[in-house]
Amino acid sequence: xxxxxxxxxxxxxxxxxxxxxxxxxxxxxxxxxxxxxxxxxxxxxxxxxxxxxxxxxxxxxxxxxxxxxxxxxxxxxxxxxxxxxxxxxxxxxxxxxxxxxxxxxxx
Amino acid sequence: xxxxxxxxxxxxxxxxxxxxxxxxxxxxxxxxxxxxxxxxxxxxxxxxxxxxxxxxxxxxxxxxxxxxxxxxxxxxxxxxxxxxxxxxxxxxxxxxxxxxxxxxxxxxxxxxxxx
Numbered sequence: 001x002x003x004x005x006x007x008x009x010x011x012x013x014x015x016x017x018x019x020x021x022x023x024x025x026x027x028x029x030x031x032x033x034x035x036x037x038x039x040x041x042x043x044x045x046x047x048x049x050x051x052x053x054x055x056x057x058x059x060x061x062x063x064x065x066x067x068x069x070x071x072x073x074x075x076x077x078x079x080x081x082x083x084x085x086x087x088x089x090x091x092x093x094x095x096x097x098x099x100x101x102x103x104x105x106x107x
Numbered sequence: 108x109x110x111x112x113x114x115x116x117x118x119x120x121x122x123x124x125x126x127x128x129x130x131x132x133x134x135x136x137x138x139x140x141x142x143x144x145x146x147x148x149x150x151x152x153x154x155x156x157x158x159x160x161x162x163x164x165x166x167x168x169x170x171x172x173x174x175x176x177x178x179x180x181x182x183x184x185x186x187x188x189x190x191x192x193x194x195x196x197x198x199x200x201x202x203x204x205x206x207x208x209x210x211x212x213x214x215x216x217x218x219x220x221x222x
Contacts, residue, residue: 032208034209043213044202044209044212045212046208046211049208049210087152089152091207094157095154095166095168095169096144096154096157096207098152098154101151101152
């Protein structure tokens with residue numbers, strides 16, 4: 001199985017700052033990587049797929065990069081509504097696997 | 108508007124069975140592969156099973172293989188998960204999810220396995 005590692009479990013930043021969340025796959029997954037956001041009481045939201053393609057409706061301050069084994073989600077100029085949990089997921093092969101999540105807290 | 112609404116969860120004793128349903132609306136259900144994904148309390152996301160649009164391809168996580176059965180009824184726009192021989196470690200919030208890179212998630216339905 002492909003293990004997905006999000007090394008940062010918690011991150012705090014102030015509005016206007018930029019943050020990056022990393023995700024590492026245990027083997028090459030090409031660009032079959034998605035990023036999700038979860039807020040309390042809300043359904044999970046797909047932000048980015050194919051490593052760097054913004055899902056319709058995702059604000060342009062979000063960006064994704066990487067391929068192979070190393071990926072990064074960057075949020076530029078943080079907004080207060082960006083707090084929440086962020087997960088990466090590989091869909092290169094089954095079983096589909098997810099990172100353990102990064103909790104982003106807005107200072 | 109795409110909607111996925113799960114139902115059928117609840118409290119069940121170990122060894123018993125339960126069947127989850129997911130009613131889809133707002134899109135052509137028969138065109139999309141679907142998944143069940145779960146999240147145990149305080150834990151991360153775990154993929155459970157996938158089914159292709161026409162039910163031709165079905166996959167399971169090793170943790171549920173032989174106990175759970177995913178199925179769908181395209182005429183009823185409904186995805187199912189039949190769960191048997193339930194264990195305490197199956198306690199989780201179960202999500203219905205569209206596509207392998209999940210573009211839509213349900214709100215989830217809670218399954219608690221406990222005596």
